[in-house]
Amino acid sequence: MAELKISEGRDLTRIERIGAHSHIRGLGLDSALEPRDVSEGMVGQTQARKAAGVILQMIKEGKIAGRAILLAGQPGTGKTAIAMGMAKSLGLETPFSMLSGSELFSLEMSKTEALMQAFRKSIGVRIKEETEVIEGEVVEIHIDRPAVTGAASKTGKLTLKTTDMETIYDLGAKMIEALGKEKVQSGDVIAIDKASGKITKLGRSFSRSRDYDAMGPQTKFVQCPDGELQKRKEVVHCVTLHEIDVINSRTQGFLALFTGDTGEIRAEVREQIDTKVAEWREEGKAEIVPGVLFIDEVHMLDIECFSFLNRALENEMAPILVVATNRGITTIRGTNYKSPHGIPIDLLDRLLIITTQPYTIDEIRKIVDIRCQEEDVEMSEDAKELLTKIGLETSLRYAINLITAAALNCQKRKGRIVEVQDITRVYNLFLDVRRSTQYLMEYQKEYMFNEVGMADGGEDGIDAMHD
Numbered sequence: 001m002a003e004l005k006i007s008e009g010r011d012l013t014r015i016e017r018i019g020a021h022s023h024i025r026g027l028g029l030d031s032a033l034e035p036r037d038v039s040e041g042m043v044g045q046t047q048a049r050k051a052a053g054v055i056l057q058m059i060k061e062g063k064i065a066g067r068a069i070l071l072a073g074q075p076g077t078g079k080t081a082i083a084m085g086m087a088k089s090l091g092l093e094t095p096f097s098m099l100s101g102s103e104l105f106s107l108e109m110s111k112t113e114a115l116m117q118a119f120r121k122s123i124g125v126r127i128k129e130e131t132e133v134i135e136g137e138v139v140e141i142h143i144d145r146p147a148v149t150g151a152a153s154k155t156g157k158l159t160l161k162t163t164d165m166e167t168i169y170d171l172g173a174k175m176i177e178a179l180g181k182e183k184v185q186s187g188d189v190i191a192i193d194k195a196s197g198k199i200t201k202l203g204r205s206f207s208r209s210r211d212y213d214a215m216g217p218q219t220k221f222v223q224c225p226d227g228e229l230q231k232r233k234e235v236v237h238c239v240t241l242h243e244i245d246v247i248n249s250r251t252q253g254f255l256a257l258f259t260g261d262t263g264e265i266r267a268e269v270r271e272q273i274d275t276k277v278a279e280w281r282e283e284g285k286a287e288i289v290p291g292v293l294f295i296d297e298v299h300m301l302d303i304e305c306f307s308f309l310n311r312a313l314e315n316e317m318a319p320i321l322v323v324a325t326n327r328g329i330t331t332i333r334g335t336n337y338k339s340p341h342g343i344p345i346d347l348l349d350r351l352l353i354i355t356t357q358p359y360t361i362d363e364i365r366k367i368v369d370i371r372c373q374e375e376d377v378e379m380s381e382d383a384k385e386l387l388t389k390i391g392l393e394t395s396l397r398y399a400i401n402l403i404t405a406a407a408l409n410c411q412k413r414k415g416r417i418v419e420v421q422d423i424t425r426v427y428n429l430f431l432d433v434r435r436s437t438q439y440l441m442e443y444q445k446e447y448m449f450n451e452v453g454m455a456d457g458g459e460d461g462i463d464a465m466h467d
Contacts, residue, residue, distance in 0.1 A: 020080075020400075023374040027085040029053040041370060042085055044363035045078050051354045052082050056089055059292065059320055066318035068309075070298075070348075072325055072341055073356030076396045079324040082356070083294045086322070095240050095291030095319070097121040101300030112308045113264050119312055120242040120270075122319035124289035125277055127237045132194040134169075135231060136160035137205045137224045138186050143176055160190075163226040175199075189222050194230075238289070241317070244273050274317070291319045298323035299342035302334035306344050313350060323351075364391045364399070371400050377407040379418040386423050394432040402426050 028039030033053040035046040042049060048071070055069055071079040087096040099118050104111045143156035156171040158179070171179070178199045184190055187208035191200045203222035249269045280286035295301070301309075312318060323343075330342040339345060359367065365388045372379050379387075383406070391399030406422040415422070431439065440447070 021084045023370055024081055024084045024088060026089045027053055027056065027082070033057065038366050038370075040085065040088075041374075042078075042081065043366045043370065044359055045082065045356055048073075048078070048082055048354050048356045049085070051352075052086055055320070055352070056086055059090065059094070059290070066313050066315065066320075068313060068321040068323065068347075068351045070323050070325070070341070070343070070351040070353045071356065072353055074358060075326045077356035077358060079326070079356055080296060082354075083296075083322055083324060086292065087294070090292065093124070093126075093238060094289060095122050095124040096294070097291070098294045098296070101295055101297035104301065104305065109264050111302075111305055115305060115308055115312070117242055117245075117265070118293055118295075119319060120245060121240050122291040122293040123241045123317055124291055125239055125241060125244065125280075125286050126289055127239065127280065127286045128234055129237070129285065130232050131235050133231060133233050134160065134192040134194065134229050135202075135225045135233075136162050136167075136189070136229045137207075138184060138188050138190060139166065140186055141179065141184065143171070160229055161224070162229055163224055165229060167229055189224065191233075240291075241273065241277070244277075245270060248273060288317060290317075292322055293319050294322045294324070296324050299325045299327045299330060300333065303332055303344065304334065306332070306347050310347055310350070359396060361388060361392050364388050364396060367391075367396065368399065368403075371403055375403055375407070377403055377418060378416065379403075379406075380420070382420050383418050383423050386420055390423070390427065390432075394434065398432045402430070405430065 023041040026040035026042070027049050028036050028042035029049065030036060033050060035042075035049040035053070037043075052069075071082060073079055083098075087098075090096060097118055104114045107114045109117075137160065139159040139161050141156065141158055143154055145154055153173040154176050155173075156176055158169045158171050158175075160167055160169065175197065178197065182190075182199050182201050184199065184201060187205050189202045189205050191202055192198070193200075203220035205224050206221050207224060245265045249265045277286060277288070281288065309321070313321060325341045325343070327342050329338055329340050331337070332339050332342055332344055340348060343351075365384065368384055368387050368391065372384070387399050387402065387406075390402070402423060403418075405426040406418045409422045409425050410416075410418045413422075
């Protein structure tokens with residue numbers, strides 16, 4: 001494998017939906033890494049956010065790699081929110097991949113292979129290469145269309161200029177089609193890659209800024225290029241090691257990235273790729289960008305996965321591993337031994353542990369305000385107070401789930417603002433864990449396979465099951 005094939009990914013327009021953490025925009029820290037009270041969708045958890053900010057700064061400066069961080073805390077204390085905040089703060093350049101611990105057992109490949117692929121998805125390679133480009137402002141596009149359809153291919157001429165020169169280029173059918181796809185017109189500043197023929201529209205020339213009274217908000221104005229039309233440019237491609245693995249291991253190449261059918265990748269292919277990337281690093285053609293791999297529900301991994309993580313973290317090209325769990329002292333999966341968080345002691349020793357604390361009543365109120373704004377729900381102050389009280393006595397997740405349900409109930413009665421009566425109605429319609437457990441205890445004889453004896457009933461039984 002003398003030459004490695006590199007594929008440059010395209011940004012796809014995503015459908016924005018309201019999710020559990022769609023309101024998170026970052027970690028909400030100032031320039032001194034001090035957490036603001038309410039910022040970027042984050043509320044409370046000041047110590048955990050500050051610790052995550054320090055880790056984030058080390059990642060950005062490239063001073064930390066092959067390290068692991070554990071986010072530990074009770075359910076509903078914002079562990080995944082902190083991980084999402086880290087991902088948003090890192091930006092698009094740094095690879096960030098998420099994985100659930102239970103996912104590994106449902107994939108059509110071995111657990112260690114799935115973990116290895118997740119690791120390599122989290123390691124970016126910034127590849128620099130010089131390419132010949134023609135860059136200038138379009139003066140005129142003239143296309144000669146044949147009189148009879150299908151008699152001959154279309155031909156044309158393209159006039160490009162810079163501040164110093166102007167040149168006319170002959171166009172073939174493929175270039176005419178490419179110009180049509182990009183909707184290039186006179187006054188646009190374009191760049192043409194000589195090797196591939198790819199046309200990139202850089203923007204509209206400032207000289208044409210007064211051509212029309214109305215311009216779209218997306219219209220970008222740029223200066224007319226200076227110097228010669230043909231010039232050498234350094235182009236930077238950002239890909240992950242996993243993408244290079246897939247392209248070089250499958251006959252269908254980069255199409256496997258879209259189908260998801262990557263299969264197991266042979267170790268020899270990875271070794272050759274690592275050797276080639278190391279050569280590029282020595283020659284200054286590429287640099288490694290260690291990303292972040294976030295594994296939620298890490299207690300679901302078994303002893304084989306933990307052993308693999310121990311070894312993988314010692315690799316020189318390992319990403320930063322962030323894991324989260326809500327378990328206390330529990331059994332390590334695949335063994336009969338108990339350990340804090342269900343993680344072996346030798347791996348725990350490698351982890352920097354960040355703990356999250358339960359939210360206070362004021363913080364729950366602020367989170368309710370943010371979620372109402374995110375879900376575009378108008379709610380009265382009394383209703384918010386009641387929802388905050390429900391969140392404190394049951395769980396924050398349950399209270400947040402009631403927001404949209406209460407808004408729908410408000411629409412049903414043709415109201416505009418969600419009132420206390422809407423919250424009360426949905427609270428009675430949908431049970432929380434404690435009331436559901438109480439219901440089970442009362443009607444346990446009606447259910448199949450009941451294992452709770454009558455002696456375990458009452459408040460003690462409910463509290464035990466709830467805990």
